[in-house]
Amino acid sequence: MAKKMMQLMDVGKFAMAEFPIDTPGPGQVALEVEAVTTCPQWDMHLWRGEPMFPGMELTYPFTPGAPGHETVGRVAQVGPGVTSLKVEQRVAAWRALPMDRHGTYGTHVLHDVDRLLPIPEGDPAAAWAPLELAMCVATTMLDLRDHGFLPCRRIGISGLGPGGLIACQMAGAMGVQEVIGFDPDDRRREFAAGHGWAEPMDPSAANANMNRGKPDAMDVSIDCVGSAKVIAFLSDHTNDVVAIFGVQREDYAFKPRHGVAPALRLWGYPGHHLAGARFAHGLVRENSLDLQSLCTHCVPLRQYDQAVSLLLSKEAIKVCLLCDAPNV
Secondary structure: OEEEEEEEEEOOEEEEEEEEOOOOOOOEEEEEEEEEEOOHHHHHHHHOOOOOOOOOOOOOOOOOOOOOOEEEEEEEEEOOOOOOOOOOOEEEEOOOOOOOOOOOOEOEEEEEHHHEEEOOOOOOHHHOOOHHHHHHHHHHHHHHHHOOOOOOOEEEEEOOOHHHHHHHHHHHHOOOOEEEEEOOOHHHHHHHHHOOOOEEEOHHHOOHHHOOOOOOOEEEEEEOOOOHHHHHHHHHOEEEEEEEOOOOOOOOOOOHHHHOOOOOEEEOOOOOOHHHHHHHHHHHHOOOOOOHHHEEEEEEHHHHHHHHHHHHOOOOOEEEEEOOHHHO
């Protein structure tokens, strides 16, 4: 029996390819993949032939199944010594596999036990597949909380894509009094407002009362874009700390006015960890974090090109790709 996987063959081209189904080794399980949600920046960058990270080597054909990693599946086989998961158990990946291994855009994949968490039966796959992204956001939110910055009076979240929308929800769940979601795109602002996750604002509408030191300035801001222009905007409208979550691809300037009391702090990304995954998992379980609504579209994996097109046009926020046999 063979597994089918999506493989990027060249810029803007993909194929569904077959590979042998591997037997899990120690610390591994074999998963039958139910669904995978897009990680838009990964999918769009690789589709356009652009590296996701500065200095990343990019060659085609790309690793089979990559960049798929936001995954829900069912354990089909456990490797030697694995006792924490059982055959037929439903799981979600909280951490991506290394890029030199097959990704999860396919019908089957070998996964590491310590990168998976059990999830309830009966919940839609889209309610859990973005858990890995939620973990990434949670590590920043928990770091800010543990250093005394959260909860706060007013937080600004820049970029109302999937990461920003998760950050808005987490901020509310953590007791932040006012969540401002900055995005120049009308559709994204309407989406955030419609779900009650943030008070949306076009960055161009920020007034003088929102400047640093003024009554309506942010106490804390989080950059979910990865743009020098966005970080400069947040730095000019935040009193205490600007946390950098988006992937940085350009230099940014810390200007003299940002060092004037109250001095501004730039806060780096703390790295992935299981505590963030468990925090996000708990919020989903208690209905304080809605990941399913981020998946605005659902298509079969064999229509991967349509999924990327929906992302590039910003018609979709995330796309849930169905990976069971009838959909590949």
